[in-house]
Amino acid sequence: MVTIPFALQLLNLCAALLLLLSFAMLAQRRIVNLVKLLALQGAVLLAATLLLAWRTGQHHLYLSAALTLALKVVLLPWILHRLIRRLEVYWDTEPLLNISGTMLVGVLVVVFAFGLAQPISALASTATRSSIGIAVAVMLLSFVTMITRRKAMSQVVGFLSMENGLFFGAMSATYGMPMVVEFGVALDVLVAVLVLGIFFFQIREQFDSLDLHHLESLKESHSLEEDG
Amino acid sequence: MKPIEIVTQVLEVIAALAAAPLFLGWINQCRAWLQNRSAPSLWLPYRGIHKLFHKDAVIAEHASPLFRVAPYIVFGAMVVAAGIIPSMGTRLLFTNAADAIALVGLLATARVFLSLAAMDIGTAFGTLGARREMMVGFLAEPALLMVIFVASLISATTALPAITESLATQQLGLYPSLAFTAIAFTMVLLAENARIPIDNPATHLELTMIHEAMLLEYSARHLALMEWAAALKLFNYACIGFALFAPWGVSTGASGPGALLASIPLLAAKLALAGGALALIETVSAKLRVFRAPEFLAIAFLFAVLGLLVHLLLGA
Numbered sequence: 001m002v003t004i005p006f007a008l009q010l011l012n013l014c015a016a017l018l019l020l021l022s023f024a025m026l027a028q029r030r031i032v033n034l035v036k037l038l039a040l041q042g043a044v045l046l047a048a049t050l051l052l053a054w055r056t057g058q059h060h061l062y063l064s065a066a067l068t069l070a071l072k073v074v075l076l077p078w079i080l081h082r083l084i085r086r087l088e089v090y091w092d093t094e095p096l097l098n099i100s101g102t103m104l105v106g107v108l109v110v111v112f113a114f115g116l117a118q119p120i121s122a123l124a125s126t127a128t129r130s131s132i133g134i135a136v137a138v139m140l141l142s143f144v145t146m147i148t149r150r151k152a153m154s155q156v157v158g159f160l161s162m163e164n165g166l167f168f169g170a171m172s173a174t175y176g177m178p179m180v181v182e183f184g185v186a187l188d189v190l191v192a193v194l195v196l197g198i199f200f201f202q203i204r205e206q207f208d209s210l211d212l213h214h215l216e217s218l219k220e221s222h223s224l225e226e227d228g
Numbered sequence: 229m230k231p232i233e234i235v236t237q238v239l240e241v242i243a244a245l246a247a248a249p250l251f252l253g254w255i256n257q258c259r260a261w262l263q264n265r266s267a268p269s270l271w272l273p274y275r276g277i278h279k280l281f282h283k284d285a286v287i288a289e290h291a292s293p294l295f296r297v298a299p300y301i302v303f304g305a306m307v308v309a310a311g312i313i314p315s316m317g318t319r320l321l322f323t324n325a326a327d328a329i330a331l332v333g334l335l336a337t338a339r340v341f342l343s344l345a346a347m348d349i350g351t352a353f354g355t356l357g358a359r360r361e362m363m364v365g366f367l368a369e370p371a372l373l374m375v376i377f378v379a380s381l382i383s384a385t386t387a388l389p390a391i392t393e394s395l396a397t398q399q400l401g402l403y404p405s406l407a408f409t410a411i412a413f414t415m416v417l418l419a420e421n422a423r424i425p426i427d428n429p430a431t432h433l434e435l436t437m438i439h440e441a442m443l444l445e446y447s448a449r450h451l452a453l454m455e456w457a458a459a460l461k462l463f464n465y466a467c468i469g470f471a472l473f474a475p476w477g478v479s480t481g482a483s484g485p486g487a488l489l490a491s492i493p494l495l496a497a498k499l500a501l502a503g504g505a506l507a508l509i510e511t512v513s514a515k516l517r518v519f520r521a522p523e524f525l526a527i528a529f530l531f532a533v534l535g536l537l538v539h540l541l542l543g544a
Binding site for chain 2: 006012019020027099106110130131
């Protein structure tokens with residue numbers, strides 16, 4: 001086997017853990033645990049950013065690590081936990097596909113993502129280019145999470161996890177995005193969660209449930225009259 | 229054929245035969261301690277086997293010869309499997325005869341004969357146990373194969389002793405792929421050996437039992453062989469786990485007889501640790517519904533596939 005430096009081994013470990021956490025999210029039925037997993041994903045991302053900043057000496061990465069800590073590990077999970085308590089949604093309904101089926105789809109998605117990332121990895125010149133595939137996989141897996149869930153809450157968690165994947169991808173392809181973009185994205189995500197939080201209340205007021213399939217029927221008079 | 233190969237081979241098979249019931253007794257003792265019960269004797273499995281060998285066998289009226297032969301086949305398969313797995317040294321006579329995939333096949337042969345014998349009598353319980361066993365088996369086998377594939381990809385060979393040798397002599401490092409496959413392997417071990425999340429080894433009076441349901445019609449020496457074979461299977465699985473994930477201290481390559489001797493207490497220590505860990509897992513987890521077993525094994529398979537993907541992409 002080829003020997004690689006220890007810091008890179010740790011980075012690979014972080015990448016593998018991110019992938020594992022994405023699968024754990026795919027399998028998780030409880031929304032509270034889903035948010036915990038999201039916070040954990042943020043923490044792993046934080047560790048990866050710090051490691052990369054220390055190894056490459058790119059100082060702006062420390063800043064984005066601080067941003068990750070403040071936003072993805074502390075603030076967003078806190079907001080989501082509060083929302084869960086206020087809305088009293090602890091469980092998602094049965095996902096559209098059963099767990100084993102979703103897992104198999106997930107594995108196919110990962111294989112697809114690795115194939116997709118191969119040419120990008122070949123072009124990149126960073127030491128972490130092999131993790132690009134994992135970043136793409138994390139994004140697509142979050143996408144699958146969003147598709148297979150019915151509750152608005154789990155879809156938002158999927159959306160945030162997708163942003164984590166995007167961040168990790170940028171980090172491994174080019175050692176992070178420009179600071180302006182990073183701040184912009186961070187702000188976007190924060191605002192999105194706040195706005196979606198308001199949406200949750202509106203959706204619940206309208207339908208007495210956070211199940212999104214109520215949104216699919218457009219005849220509002222009919223649905224409002226009969227579903228109460 | 230060097231003398232050290234013969235010595236290692238014979239030593240390994242004898243050690244497996246002798247220590248397998250002890251390993252089972254040790255797990256039972258650990259479980260009892262963890263559950264605040266007074267522990268049974270460490271030698272209880274030996275006494276059980278000894279007692280059964282001295283009884284007269286009772287066989288159902290309509291049993292076919294298959295029913296009589298099955299215990300010997302199952303026991304034989306387990307003994308041969310013990311000969312393939314490098315638990316103490318990697319220089320084995322059987323190395324060229326059978327690789328890791330053949331080992332999985334050998335375990336499958338034992339399973340098929342056990343299930344056929346259970347169906348042979350035609351009792352409801354036997355058939356039910358056999359069907360469940362096959363369900364667990366067909367889900368656990370791909371996961372086990374995938375685990376072995378990851379290890380063989382890392383060491384570029386499917387021969388188990390060669391895998392152990394290359395893993396034991398390589399530089400220490402972090403291998404997420406091996407960590408994932410180790411988790412997958414532990415889950416397969418629990419499922420295949422009728423341990424607690426899938427089956428309860430402590431009872432044969434449950435409607436949800438799997439392994440015990442297949443042995444209900446056996447008595448005396450046949451039952452003794454079956455129980456010994458089950459203990460050997462657990463021992464073998466533990467040794468496969470050591471060979472893949474904790475290969476340190478196994479006597480390899482050019483080392484002399486001293487290393488082989490030194491590997492014996494080390495194997496005992498590893499077994500003691502593994503037994504304790506197994507008892508702990510069994511104590512903290514609850515038995516799953518039978519219909520949840522596919523999900524459990526799908527997750528094991530997923531872990532193994534993740535290990536494979538991580539290895540292929542990251543080379544780690």
